[in-house]
Amino acid sequence: MRTYNIHEAKTHLSRLIEMAAKGEPFVIAKAGKPMVQVTAYVPEETPRQSFIGCMKGEIQVPDDFDTMGQEEIEEMFGLR
Numbered sequence: 001m002r003t004y005n006i007h008e009a010k011t012h013l014s015r016l017i018e019m020a021a022k023g024e025p026f027v028i029a030k031a032g033k034p035m036v037q038v039t040a041y042v043p044e045e046t047p048r049q050s051f052i053g054c055m056k057g058e059i060q061v062p063d064d065f066d067t068m069g070q071e072e073i074e075e076m077f078g079l080r
Contacts, residue, residue: 003027003034 002024009016009028016026016038025039062068074080 001025001027001037003029005032006030006035 004012004016004026006028020026020038021040023040025037027034028036028038071080
């Protein structure tokens with residue numbers, strides 16, 4: 001892993017950032033003493049919560065669910 005002093009890092013920051021983003025980490029040193037390591041940022045994947053089945057056992061769907069209110073709906077649209 002390469003080491004760059006602060007002045008050099010400031011001068012070539014864009015190039016160094018591109019290197020780190022491509023997987024080439026580096027160290028920035030002050031007076032020869034390593035201060036920080038720069039590596040590519042890898043965002044954490046947030047697990048998506050599944051809502052399928054989350055109400056299982058808590059609600060009941062009536063057997064006539066697909067025809068509930070059919071008469072009233074037909075009347076509203078003048079089908080009766």
